[in-house]
Amino acid sequence: MGKKVASPLGEEEFLRVVVAPVNGDYIANPTTRGAAMTLSISKSDGVIKIPANSEGIEEGSTVLVTLNRQRSEVDKTLLISGSHDIALDILASELTFAESGVRLISSSVGSVGGLLALSKGYAHIAGSHLLDEETGEYNFSAVKRHMPHEKVRIYDFVGRTQGLMVQKGNPKEIKDVKDLIVKGTKFMNRQRGSGTRLLFDYLLKQSDLDPSKIIGYENEEYTHWNVAAAVFSGFVDAGMGIMAAALASDLEFIPLENESFQIVVPAKFIGSVETVDILLKQLSTSDLRNQIASLGGYDVSLMGNVAGEVG
Structure with a gap:
C-alpha cells in the first residue's frame, strides 16, 4: 500500500484503488473518497476490503485487491507522485490515446511528498519544483536531501x-x-x-x-x-x-x-521499464508541446531535455 488510509472503526469499508507495478511489486493507492465517488469508480482499478474491526491500512502493508480492470491494463500503468499541474493531465491524455496505451496516474502530494514516495519505491516518477533559496536552482538540492541513496535523472518539463x-x-x-x-x-x-x-x-x-x-x-x-x-x-x-x-x-x-517544473526519474527505470521510456519519448513530441503552450503561462522550450543527474 503506497499511502496510509484511515477508516472508521466498526464500519466495513470498500476502498477503491489504482494499481501499478513498481520495482517488482504492485503498488496500490486510494482514489478520491466521498463527494467525488463517481469519478473515483471510473478511475479505479480495484477494491480493497477494510474489515469493521480495523482502523485502516498502514503505508507499506500488503493488501488484497479485487481487480475490476484487466491485468494487462494495470501492467501498463505509470505512477507519478508529487506536484500537481494540468500539463501532466495533458501528458496523461496523450499517452492514453497513443498506440502504446500507457496510463499515467497522478498522486498530488506536493513536491516533497513526491520525492519521498519515489525514495520508498511507491512511484515511477516524481513531479517537482522545489527552489533552493541559496543557489536559486530548482530540485537538485531537494533530490540530494530526500533521495540520498538513489541515482536519478532530472528532466525539464515546463517553465511556469x-x-x-x-x-x-x-x-x-x-x-x-x-x-x-x-x-x-x-x-x-x-x-x-x-x-x-x-x-x-x-x-x-x-x-x-x-x-x-x-x-x-x-x-x-x-x-x-x-x-x-x-x-x-x-x-x-x-x-x-x-x-x-x-x-x-x-x-x-x-x-x-x-x-522550473521538472520530472525526476530513478536511473534504474530508464531503459529497463518500457512504460517509463515511452513517457520520456512522448516529451519530445510537438503535439504535446503545442497543447500545453496553448494554455498560456507555460514555457515548453526545454521539455524533455536532461537537466542533470544526481547520485
Whole structure:
C-alpha cells in the first residue's frame, strides 16, 4: 500500500484503488473518497476490503485487491507522485490515446511528498519544483536531501509563472505580496511540502513579512485549480498559483516568479521499464508541446531535455 488510509472503526469499508507495478511489486493507492465517488469508480482499478474491526491500512502493508480492470491494463500503468499541474493531465491524455496505451496516474502530494514516495519505491516518477533559496536552482538540492541513496535523472518539463490569482478587476488592488497584509486580504495557501508553498514562504521572507498577519495563511488546498476555484467563488480574495490556472479560471494574475517544473526519474527505470521510456519519448513530441503552450503561462522550450543527474 503506497499511502496510509484511515477508516472508521466498526464500519466495513470498500476502498477503491489504482494499481501499478513498481520495482517488482504492485503498488496500490486510494482514489478520491466521498463527494467525488463517481469519478473515483471510473478511475479505479480495484477494491480493497477494510474489515469493521480495523482502523485502516498502514503505508507499506500488503493488501488484497479485487481487480475490476484487466491485468494487462494495470501492467501498463505509470505512477507519478508529487506536484500537481494540468500539463501532466495533458501528458496523461496523450499517452492514453497513443498506440502504446500507457496510463499515467497522478498522486498530488506536493513536491516533497513526491520525492519521498519515489525514495520508498511507491512511484515511477516524481513531479517537482522545489527552489533552493541559496543557489536559486530548482530540485537538485531537494533530490540530494530526500533521495540520498538513489541515482536519478532530472528532466525539464515546463517553465511556469507563479503569482497571485485575484478576482476580475482586482477589487483589492493587489500588486505584490505586501498587499496581502496591508489590504486585509483573505488568502488561500497551498499545503505544506508543496513547491508553491515553499516559494510563497520564500517571497514573504524576502519582503520581511510575518505570515501570521496574512488572513487565511493557514488555509490550504492541494492543487492550483482548487485555489483558483476558491478565489473565483469569492471565498477568498487571493491565492498563490500558476498563471495557467488563473487564465483557465477567468481570474486576473499578478506574476511574481518564474520557476522550473521538472520530472525526476530513478536511473534504474530508464531503459529497463518500457512504460517509463515511452513517457520520456512522448516529451519530445510537438503535439504535446503545442497543447500545453496553448494554455498560456507555460514555457515548453526545454521539455524533455536532461537537466542533470544526481547520485
